Amino acid sequence: MNITINKTTKTYNRVSDIIDSLTINPNPEAVAVLEEIGTNSSIDEVREMTARALVKRNEPASLSVVITQRGKGINDMSTVVAMSTINCLLSLEDKEEAMKVLENTISGEGIEEDVRENARSVKALMALS
Amino acid sequence: MSTIERVSQWSHRIFNTTANEQNVRRSSNPFAQSNFQKNILMEDVFESSDKKHVSFTGGITQGTKRIYSTFVGSINDFGKKFYDGIESIKEFGLRMKDGIVGMWNKAVELGNTELHPIEGLKNGYSAIKNVLATDMGKLFNTREKEVARLAKLDPQSEVKPMLSDAVKALEEEITMAA
Secondary structure (H helix, E strand, O other), X not given: OOOOOOOOOHXXXXXXXXXXXXXXXXXXXXXXXXXXXXXXXXXXXXXXXXXXXXXXXXXXXXXXXXXXXXXXXXXXXXXXXXXXXXXXXXXXXXXHHHHHHHHHHHHOOOOOHHHHHHHHHHHHHHHHO | OOXXXXXXXXXHHHHOHHHHHHHHHHHHXXXXXXXXXXXXXXXXXOOXXXXXXXXXXXXXXXXXXXXXXXXXXXXXHHHHHHHHHHHHHXXXXXXXXXXXXXXXXHHHHHHHHHOOHHHHHHXXXXXXXXXXXXXXXXXXXXXXXXXXXXXXXXXXXXXXXXXXXXXXXXXXXXXXXX
């Protein structure tokens, strides 16, 4: 069932504020919180916001969550979430860390083929952008 | 009609011209037949009103022409109202400008009274300059302040429960809406 979320409610704004604060929080533990609660949420919008926050942090640990983990970030079942994450990756000013994580995912062992395939496609896109 | 009656009518028309002229003038006056009020009439007023259904090459009757004239008159009237509106906006702008200039002078005066004249003037000037240089959006943006406040908290012990509760509340909200 496709439910449209009201993005003007107080609760939605609260979630958005907390996720935004974790984007700029210097503590590395912020990544774990985003991964544990944000990426596992049943709401597409929350997963989308979380994935974008993890990309914006631009750290190996946060990028690894959205690139290497199955069902999260670029590998999310929701096309909107996956495309939004890819778009955020493409708009990064410094793509060095993201490229490293993508290469590690492509050449890494024990990683599912579809995850590697997604990483390969995004790497090609990033090389072109 | 008898001959005597006809002669009587002719004599009346020949010898009493004033009455006849008044009658003709009244009937040819388009303002007497239509209530145009303040509107401008564009049609030829010298045309006889007896020919009420004269067709032109374009098929426009005299009556239609009169309606168009009324419409054009109303457009002219609208233009005046629009111009008046712009004039009132201009006046409002001038009042605002006067108000800002007055506020500036007041601020400088306050600065002068509190401290040494030159020092006070400098203070007043710099205070106003600082206010004007500040991004007004940031002054009223409480959201940015809230995000900055939350960013200083400990992620695991403080932010995690908050995020968990907020996401649960959002999920409930969506369930209720569905």
